[in-house]
Amino acid sequence: MAVAFRAVDDVTDEDTSEPAPVKRQRRFPLAIWLVVALQAMLMIGMTVLYPSFQSPDEVAHVDYVIAHRQGEWFDGSGERRFQAGVQAAYGQVPGTQFRQHAGGVTPLPRSARKSFDTLGAGQGNLFPNQMTQHPPLYYGLAAAFTYVVPNWIHQRFDLQVFWLRLFSLLLLLPVPLLIYSTAWRICDNDSLALTAALIPLSMPLYLRTGASVTNDSLMILLGTVIVALLVKIAWGNLSRRTAVLLGLAWGAALLTKGFALSVPPAIGLAYLVGATGTFGQRVRQAWPGVTIAGAVGSAIGAWWWVRNVIVYGTVQPDGFSTLSDNDRQAVFGTDHLGGSDLNFPGNFFRLLGQRIWGSIGLIDQPSLDHWILFTMAIILAALLVLSLLVTHRRFATRRALVGVRSWTLGRASTLIVPALLMLVTMYYASRRIYLHGRQLSVIQVRYLLPAIIGLVICVAVAVHVLAGRAARWLPLATLTGTLVFVGASVYSVLDVEMSSNSPDRLQRLKDALHYVAGWAPFPAPVTALLLAAAGGVAVATLVVLAVMGAHTEPVAPPPAPRVLVGSESD
Template sequence: MTDTTPQAGPEPAPTAATRASGSGLRRYRRVLAVLTLAVAAWGLVWAVVTPTFRSPDEQNHVNSVLRIAHGGGWPAPGDAYIAPVVALAVEEAAYPADAPGRWVHRDDQRQLVDVVPVPRPERARVDAANAIGGPASGTEVDQMTQHPPLYYALGAAVLHATGLTEARWDVTMLALRLLDVVLLALVVPLAAESARRVTGSPSAGLVAAAFPLFLPQLGHVMGAVNNDALVVLTCAVVTYLAARVVTGDLRWRVVVALGVAIGLGLLVKVMAAFTLPTVLVAYLLARGARPWARLGRAVAVGLIALAVGGWWWVRNVVTLGAVQPVGRPRDLTLLATVPDAEVPSTIAGRLAQSFFGNLSWLEIHLPGAWVVGGSAALTAAGLVALAVPGARRAAAALLLLPTALAAGVAFNAWDLHAETGVLVAIQGRYVFGGVTALAVVVGIAVWQVVRRSERRLAAAVPVAVGLGLAAAGGGLAWAFRAFYLGPGESVGDAVDRWLAWSPLEAVPLQVLLGLAAVTGVAALGVAVAWAYRSPHRLAAPRPGTGPTKDDR
């Protein structure tokens, strides 16, 4: 069968136009670099603002990293235990004491504002003798071995590289949080380049780059220790490569890269499997080769992914009788049952709420106006991207990822409800693998709203960045008050409490906040400069790239 994949021709000789295009591309990359730093600074502030162990399952994630770092391996599901040092760290962190911003105040529970923090020099240290738990340690089961170990091996490698395998537990934990912040920052250029690829507009890419700042829960989760961070990055890589495919890049190197990216994601969490529909549809909708050739590439992606990481889940089925075995059975007797008629609305409400907010272990609720407004804006962006010709093929393929993830969460919750009558495991962070796709769709929608005018779209960049920075600051201020400000106290009291709990002294925290503020101002400054300087035309895309004439 003849392969009609477009091939790049020889490079043309440099002209005044191409030199101007190169200058514009350099400007775009500089602005994107500053926006990436701004998102990284935002995540870093979340990492130091969130109290230790106040993110879902954080003690288990830290525990599994320490186990690998100290040679404890990866036990079978149900056979891993919390290490003595982690159990002591949880106690020193006063978990579970209620934070002041809890959605309902409980008079009969210990309050975080009433606990005196353990002084930093007196906090427990990790060492070889206390870093691995076992049946005799008297601790709970660590359920994280129900997942593959790639994220935890990466965390262990970071601890070895930084010399923090034996350190104070809160310092070790901060180092692992910073790893997740780095993984978050890497998502930003992937989102921008994906949007630029499908629209041909660098300004659309910069709008997409600002999108993460609008999601407080994203900063909270990616500023904590959580294996979702690596899932988000691998899904971002898949999204970028799928954007290339749907716009005509059918080279075999992209096939291999897609298969490897999905396979690595599957060595983190089964959520990575939800990228497969996006890849399949991207190949089916792409132009540039015959249908069977495109389908063959999609199948090859799946086979490569199976060889790299899908084998783990096949092995689970063969040896354990389940795709994902239960690491620790959950006690559902304390949860209230939900009537059948209320299940759909409850799932939708909880999923939206925990996608935008719901901090800690989901007990600190984001104000409903933010959730409703954000949900409406994303829905509108999706409808515009799908309805207006120009990039509909790309929008349809990429939107499958967050849609499939949300549908998977809903199905799992609904299925368990049919057996037990309760609803659990409805967490918006499970949809964060689709954040890059949503950022691209927002970029497409704004591109369409301004009628694809690069000049008008350039003017929208500082608006998007300014609103994103406002949302980022507002979310952090809300979280700070929820975590540290007790009833009738001043902000100064909350700051003192934060400093007492933090693994860092006052001066490093001040420097960090100052750098974050400078980075935010710089991001807004370069965005304004981008709008006020006439945007250069970038080099025309090679054959098979960019949006089609009408994308119908």
């Protein structure tokens, strides 16, 4: 069993004027592979829990994948209308966005569910598909994936949606491995790396993203790759190869979603932190990598945004530009008097805090008690601040105890800045809409998930420094808390959203399970087998983490003068 903590005698004085040494790990341990398997099984469980089209904008994403399959890659903003078959299928599934207790409606028998094309091949006239505002990479890849699935075009619509959801699941499979390997790069601590990889599994919205048809899945993968490369750079890898890889990842992200436009400042920061010497010397060392990454990324993905400016006069046009004002208010809510900058910040961060571990419905209902969600959000913010504070030399002994190498303020900031940039972008977009008298919008935590790797690593560092000798039990505690919280969230969805309106709680649960099984893409025995497999993987992961904790010997705190890890200056 690998020992997660370094002995104090192995810690040597480090001078961060030189690139931080990087220890290569030849293979991943069993525990992280179980985490990957558990993520996959939890996401499959989410595909069963939520019937087709019950995730944010899922019907629009499905329709636009079909459009790309048919070669319609460049519809004008607001010009795409939903395929008639997609509209028909959407109408057959009870919607949960504006109702509760959908389980009172008998599921449509599987034999009566038809393919999208059978339900109607032409475009309808009901509503514009706003996904025309997004670049084509995700939709093109998802359309290509449908050709890998035998006879996809003729399958029932719920199976067609399942396969597209599976594509999102596959895109997110590498994320725990990327988080683990990146965390391990900055420490010699399996416990810290595993804790970081487990934290996203506690977020129902992250699991739902891997169980939904959405371009957010590809954006999360690419964002995770980008931040992982930024960590390599900030820890001293200024090679041309890394710059090219970063440019490729950023270029692909530019062809996926507009939030990639916020990345360049983070690239510049990482190169400045990873360089050495005076500020002028760092700039001279940084500019070749920044130039290469910027040139490669721009060559791949900037053309889409330049095209928008030329054609529409704006970087990202409104996909609902052809929607009448009356129709818009009927769908999204009645406008109010213009808001102000006095009340917007409070409304913004209140809703954001509520949704970090919320958003288990469409979007905010049902929900666990808000005080639970707000408390978790406040703890997250506090741990992120603490991860910056522990860069101070007074924490050097505790950092050495948990194997964190060269944890400086600049390097810690490199992990947090990508999420801050996306948050600022989201804040600006939401504020602009709110001040024009419309409902609060654009406040979606899924927009921050592409930068989640940096946040969870910072949280893992902070809690390990706090835990000290008890840190070896943190992966087990994290997974236990995750399973309890996700279980409570799933129960809330079943009881409020998928149940009947029976006053008897047990009867509501039975009705909800019957409803979910009825809408699942597979027969009930297959669904039960998949859920049992998910439970088995969860138990196996708990056992392995418990054994790891028991076999990892805690290290006694060393005398402070014997340890110096990192430098407080970048």
